Amino acid sequence: MSENRIEDAFNAFFTGETLKNALDFAEFIRANEMIYNGAYEIHYKDKLACYIDTPNDKSHMWRVWTVGDYSGEYEGFPIDDRMKEIARANVIKCGNCDDCNRDPGKTETIFGKEFVHVCNGTDNLAMRFENPDAEAVKCAIKMVGMRKYDINGRCHTKDMPSSEA
Numbered sequence: 001m002s003e004n005r006i007e008d009a010f011n012a013f014f015t016g017e018t019l020k021n022a023l024d025f026a027e028f029i030r031a032n033e034m035i036y037n038g039a040y041e042i043h044y045k046d047k048l049a050c051y052i053d054t055p056n057d058k059s060h061m062w063r064v065w066t067v068g069d070y071s072g073e074y075e076g077f078p079i080d081d082r083m084k085e086i087a088r089a090n091v092i093k094c095g096n097c098d099d100c101n102r103d104p105g106k107t108e109t110i111f112g113k114e115f116v117h118v119c120n121g122t123d124n125l126a127m128r129f130e131n132p133d134a135e136a137v138k139c140a141i142k143m144v145g146m147r148k149y150d151i152n153g154r155c156h157t158k159d160m161p162s163s164e165a
Helices: 006-013 016-031 081-089 134-151
Strands: 041-044 047-053 063-067 106-110 113-118 125-130
Touching (some): 041 134, 047 134
Antiparallel strands (some): 063 125, 106 113
8 A cells, every 4th residue: 555645635736835835734744753544634653643634626725623632831842922822713613514513612722711612523623724824834733743742641731821812
């Protein structure tokens, strides 16, 4: 079986900045020993690191869906205020989509800020970055890197006041 390569889908549908941003994310995945299953999942050490929607004939977009706990920073894995702002701007609102039927979503804390009506999807979905620009790709990479850090067993969450904006 041939290796599943995200780059193949990106190169088939994108050019310019969109292609550069997508390939930057693909390089991060490869450099961090994460495995793309060719369908939607990216794994690290046999654990789900994130989901990805690659472009196809019907949709010329790509999306990164983060999974994990983003309620606060992890000790030893700092997140600057700009990355927190971008992460919060990409929180997935409940769309009562597919067969979920769990509208109106759940309440979720993202880096100390509470959000209501967040997607009820499985695997602790938190954020969705759609056709991300360079800055959003940097944030998606940071969030997936945080998930990797968690998988490696280094997730001692620092206390963060819930009122942080």
